[in-house]
Every structure is written in C-alpha cells, then in structure tokens.
Amino acid sequence: MIDTKGKVYIVGGGPGDPELLTLKAKRIIETADLVIFADSLVPPEIVAFAKEGAQVIGSKELNLDEIMELELSAVREGKIVARVQSGDPSIYGAILEQMRVLKQEGIEFEIIPGVSAAFAAAAVLKSELTVPEKAQTVIMTRMEGRVAMPQGEQLKDLAAHGCTMVIFLSITRMTKVVRELIASGGYTEDTPVAVVYRVGWPDELVIRGTLKDISDKVRAAKITLQALIIVGDAVDPEQTITGAVSHLYSSEYTHRYRKGDAVVSGTQASGNGQG
Ligand SMILES: C[S@@+](CC[C@H](N)C(=O)[O-])C[C@H]1O[C@@H](n2cnc3c(N)ncnc32)[C@H](O)[C@@H]1O
Numbered sequence: 077m078i079d080t081k082g083k084v085y086i087v088g089g090g091p092g093d094p095e096l097l098t099l100k101a102k103r104i105i106e107t108a109d110l111v112i113f114a115d116s117l118v119p120p121e122i123v124a125f126a127k128e129g130a131q132v133i134g135s136k137e138l139n140l141d142e143i144m145e146l147e148l149s150a151v152r153e154g155k156i157v158a159r160v161q162s163g164d165p166s167i168y169g170a171i172l173e174q175m176r177v178l179k180q181e182g183i184e185f186e187i188i189p190g191v192s193a194a195f196a197a198a199a200v201l202k203s204e205l206t207v208p209e210k211a212q213t214v215i216m217t218r219m220e221g222r223v224a225m226p227q228g229e230q231l232k233d234l235a236a237h238g239c240t241m242v243i244f245l246s247i248t249r250m251t252k253v254v255r256e257l258i259a260s261g262g263y264t265e266d267t268p269v270a271v272v273y274r275v276g277w278p279d280e281l282v283i284r285g286t287l288k289d290i291s292d293k294v295r296a297a298k299i300t301l302q303a304l305i306i307v308g309d310a311v312d313p314e315q316t317i318t319g320a321v322s323h324l325y326s327s328e329y330t331h332r333y334r335k336g337d338a339v340v341s342g343t344q345a346s347g348n349g350q351g
Contacts, residue, residue: 082151084178086171088190089118089160093276096191097122101160104188108158110150112143117162117302119277126158135159144177151183163192167216168244194242197272197304200282203311205240209320210309213239219246219253231256235307238262243305247271250291250305257307258287268312273303284311 085104090096097105105111105125113123115134126132131150135143147157161169165187178185194216198205205214215234218225225231235241235257246253250271257263265288273281283293287307294303309315323329328338 082154082156082183084147084151084157084159084174084183084185085188086165086169086174086185087158087160087188088164088192089113089122089162090191091163091193091196091276092117092119092122092274093196094119094121094125096196096276097125098188098190101188101190104156104158105160107156109155110146110157111160112138112146112157113160114162118160123160140173140177144174147174147178148181148183161190163194163196164190167192167194168218193272193275193304194244194306196275197242197270197306198310200272200275200280201270201284201306201311202313202316203270203306204315205242205306205310207240207308207310207315207319208322211239213237214242215239216242216244218244219249219256221245221249232260235260235262238308240306240308240310243307246305247273247294247303248300250294253305254287254291263287263307267307268309269305269307270311271299271303271305273297273299275304284313 085108087101087104089101102125105123106127108126109130111123111126111130111132112135113132114136116136123132133146147159150157159174161171165171175185206212215237217229217231217234219231231253243253258265265286267287269285269287269290271283271290271294281297281299283290283297285293326336328336330336
C-alpha cells in the first residue's frame with residue numbers, strides 16, 4: 077500500500093525501457109504528486125506514467141539542496157514524491173546524501189529497487205555473468221576519475237581476479253581501462269569484452285571485441301557516455317555453445333527438491349538445489 081500522508085519513494089527507474097520498470101515503480105510514479113527524475117539517464121517515457129496534474133521535474137540541472145527543498149516542501153504538504161533514479165538506486169545512485177537529509181528531517185522514505193543497466197546489458201548480450209568453472213564472481217566497479225578509489229579498489233587490483241567485471245562510468249577512459257585490466261595479469265589481450273551503449277533505449281548499441289581491439293571500436297563508434305564495459309569469459313558468445321555448465325538441472329544431480337540418478341563414489345551427487 078502507498079501511504080496517503082507525505083512520503084518520499086526513491087525509485088529505480090531501470091535502464092530506459094519502460095517495460096523494464098517494476099510494477100511497483102510504475103504504480104508509485106502513477107500515484108506521486110511530485111516526480112523528480114534523473115533526466116540525464118532516465119527517458120521521459122518512464123515518467124509519462126505520472127498522473128494528470130502531477131509536477132514532473134528533471135534533476136540534471138538541480139543541485140542536492142534544490143532537489144531536497146522540492147522534496148521536503150512537497151512532503152510537508154502531505155504529498156507523495158517519486159525520486160526516479162536510473163537502473164537500481166543502490167549502484168552509483170548518489171542516494172546516501174538524499175537519505176541523510178530525509179532522516180535528519182524525520183521524513184519517511186522507501187527505496188524501490190530497479191533493473192540495473194548491468195543486468196539489462198547482460199540480457200542484451202545473452203550472457204550469464206557467472207560462468208561455471210570460469211567466473212563465479214561479478215565485480216561492479218568504475219575507473220578512478222574525479223572520484224578517488226579506496227585503497228585496493230584500483231581497476232588493476234580488482235582485475236587481478238580475472239572474474240566478470242562490469243565497469244560503470246568509465247567509457248571516456250577506455251584506453252586507460254584496457255591498460256589497467258591487462259596490467260593486472262588477470263586478463264589478456266584476447267579476453268572478451270563488450271560495451272553496451274544506452275541499453276533499453278531506442279538507439280541501444282552493442283560492441284563486442286577483445287581487450288586488444290575494443291578501444292578502437294569504441295572510438296570508431298564515437299561513444300562517450302551512458303555505456304557499460306563488461307569484461308571476461310561471460311561475454312564470450314561461445315559460452316552459449318560450449319564449456320562447463322551448472323549441475324543444477326542435470327538429471328544426475330540430487331538436491332533437496334529432486335533425486336538425481338548419478339552415483340559418485342558410492343554417494344549421490346548432491347547440492348542444495350538453490351540456483
Ligand atoms: C550514475 S551511474 C547509474 C547506474 C544505475 N544506478 C544502474 O544501476 O544502472 C551511470 C552509469 O551507469 C551506466 N548506465 C546507466 N544507464 C545505462 C544504460 N541505459 N545503458 C548503458 N549504461 C548505462 C553508465 O556506465 C553510466 O555512466
């Protein structure tokens with residue numbers, strides 16, 4: 077239920093495709109009296125669900141004080157506010173500073189998760205980010221820029237793991253990204269990589285390559301914003317043809333919910349049946 081008294085909803089608006097909004101996000105946008113959306117990354121189609129008479133404001137030219145002032149005065153008038161962020165608000169969503177003000181002011185708020193561009197990109201690439209025997213870990217990170225990276229989180233430190241990496245906010249530094257990824261020894265020039273530009277938007281673009289040629293391909297495509305870099309075997313199209321797969325649905329595999337037919341060294345091959 078959506079409260080009738082004033083409240084702020086921090087809403088995950090998904091990557092851009094309105095059909096990737098959750099039902100809950102859509103319902104809150106439809107109900108809100110004030111919708112403030114990150115119009116640098118969230119298309120107008122997402123907030124077109126706002127009711128007639130609702131105030132709909134883009135936030136890209138506003139600073140935090142201005143945004144919070146709008147939110148606070150609406151809530152004090154008993155209004156519902158939907159603060160619509162791109163993807164999922166928990167990933168580079170800059171929501172901590174908003175939550176701090178809301179807490180200080182004693183204002184009730186709730187976060188509605190959304191489909192991160194990371195998962196929308198994996199879907200477009202037809203990738204499983206966790207590849208049996210090759211990558212069972214996904215690192216979501218960014219290249220150091222104006223925002224300093226904490227110790228141990230430099231791209232080359234993280235790349236040393238050689239697992240799947242999803243790199244946000246870094247497309248303008250592609251050459252440096254590649255250099256750091258290879259410097260770690262975790263990846264080679266032949267490691268598959270994909271760049272997904274504006275996933276879920278009408279002009280979505282996918283560029284596939286290896287760490288050797290991806291920078292040139294990105295430069296040729298003139299991509300300078302709103303793109304993700306996904307690195308590792310997970311984005312190798314070969315994965316959908318050959319290689320190890322999960323045991324989970326194997327007829328041999330016994331787990332809590334199903335008895336398999338394999339006998340391994342006198343015992344049944346078994347697991348807990350959770351994906
Ligand atoms: C401030 S972060 C927000 C991420 C967002 N919270 C999420 O979960 O997707 C913005 C960065 O996310 C990535 N991004 C956001 N939307 C995207 C999209 N539709 N397609 C590709 N990358 C996107 C880009 O790397 C962009 O620079």
